Amino acid sequence: MRKRFSLRLLLVVVLFIPFAPTAVTQAVRVNPGVVPWVCERCIRAHEEFLASDAMQGRGSGTHDELVAATYAASALRQYGIEPAGDHGSYIQVVPIGQPKAASQSQSGVTAPRGHASVETVTWNAVGILRGSDPSLQHSAILLSAHLDHLGIGTPVNGDNIYNGADDDASGTAAVLELARLLSRGRRPRRTVIFALFGSEELGGVGSTYFSQHPPLPLKDIAANLELEMIGRPDPAVKGDTLWLTGWDRSNLGPVLAAHGAQLVRDPHPAENFFARSDNFVLAQAGVVAQTISSYGLHKDYHQPSDDLAHLDFRHMDAAIASLVAPVEWLVNSSFQPKWNVGGKP
Numbered sequence: 357m358r359k360r361f362s363l364r365l366l367l368v369v370v371l372f373i374p375f376a377p378t379a380v381t382q383a384v385r386v387n388p389g390v391v392p393w394v395c396e397r398c399i400r401a402h403e404e405f406l407a408s409d410a411m412q413g414r415g416s417g418t419h420d421e422l423v424a425a426t427y428a429a430s431a432l433r434q435y436g437i438e439p440a441g442d443h444g445s446y447i448q449v450v451p452i453g454q455p456k457a458a459s460q461s462q463s464g465v466t467a468p469r470g471h472a473s474v475e476t477v478t479w480n481a482v483g484i485l486r487g488s489d490p491s492l493q494h495s496a497i498l499l500s501a502h503l504d505h506l507g508i509g510t511p512v513n514g515d516n517i518y519n520g521a522d523d524d525a526s527g528t529a530a531v532l533e534l535a536r537l538l539s540r541g542r543r544p545r546r547t548v549i550f551a552l553f554g555s556e557e558l559g560g561v562g563s564t565y566f567s568q569h570p571p572l573p574l575k576d577i578a579a580n581l582e583l584e585m586i587g588r589p590d591p592a593v594k595g596d597t598l599w600l601t602g603w604d605r606s607n608l609g610p611v612l613a614a615h616g617a618q619l620v621r622d623p624h625p626a627e628n629f630f631a632r633s634d635n636f637v638l639a640q641a642g643v644v645a646q647t648i649s650s651y652g653l654h655k656d657y658h659q660p661s662d663d664l665a666h667l668d669f670r671h672m673d674a675a676i677a678s679l680v681a682p683v684e685w686l687v688n689s690s691f692q693p694k695w696n697v698g699g700k701p
Contacts, residue, residue: 357523357584357632394533394677400669402529407521407664414520415507416555417452417478418471424503428481428552431532435539437483437550440571448480450565452555471507478554480562484571485538489545496547496572497687498580499534501527502556502634506658515660522662526587528552530676537680544687553634563634567641579608579693580645582635586675587667590652592623596674599623601630601647605699608644611691617682639701644693650675
């Protein structure tokens with residue numbers, strides 16, 4: 357919520373993308389007979405790259421954020437998800453300000469010189485899995501998370517890298533795993549868009565640009581589920597339960613719960629989390645858009661200690677697994693998410 361790039365780091369990006377799922381978590385079937393299990397090693401590999409010190413906290417609008425977007429794009433490519441960014445690529449280049457000191461790369465992308473510049477761009481990674489049912493072509497589902505975090509900052513106990521393992525490498529890993537699963541076997545009836553947004557920490561910059569330049573008209577997006585901070589359990593709710601922001605605003609949460617999602621209302625209404633993630637930008641544009649999370653107000657929020665050592669991978673694997681069957685139902689159903697009376701922001 358709201359060390360320099362090198363050729364060696366690029367090689368790490370390529371090597372870290374998980375290929376065949378070699379470990380599994382709880383028994384959740386997706387397209388039975390094709391890929392029946394969530395891949396624990398895939399999820400962990402995403403986290404171990406995105407939240408590593410090598411990524412220097414994926415600061416909003418920094419080259420490290422571009423590396424994160426490129427990593428996500430490479431995973432989407434491997435999973436067979438079509439590109440839905442600029443000029444036939446997966447990347448949307450998003451202007452966010454005026455340059456103070458900038459240089460131009462060989463690709464023509466203006467990049468900051470030194471993580472003291474006023475950055476000029478941020479990056480979204482966007483892919484699309486086109487639905488198989490023409491009758492549902494105007495009823496897409498958007499699964500999203502944000503790529504960025506706080507980068508390099510004030511040292512705390514000698515650590516100045518704000519890794520953002522929970523916020524929101526966990527959501528990014530979840531979206532990529534859902535993309536891997538949904539792309540196997542028979543195509544979903546609905547179109548599914550996978551979007552990893554840049555510069556959420558600057559106030560939803562990437563999601564705002566996406567809402568203005570979507571791969572499909574916004575009126576054709578039936579719902580957006582943002583995955584935000586699911587790397588640790590929330591002690592305010594039972595077990596590995598997840599919660600949904602704006603529960604009473606739409607019919608989406610109760611219906612997903614009825615189809616097996618371990619999903620309850622947000623237990624922290626005073627925090628106004630509904631308006632504190634990328635979903636809010638889409639909701640203001642009319643899309644039924646809500647955030648799934650298990651953030652329990654832990655003390656590592658926006659601290660260097662939000663790192664790999666503080667993740668609960670057993671919880672994270674179970675949380676993602678618990679969403680697979682309900683999401684698969686959603687992307688294959690004709691159910692129409694709707695705002696409840698007075699629920700639309």
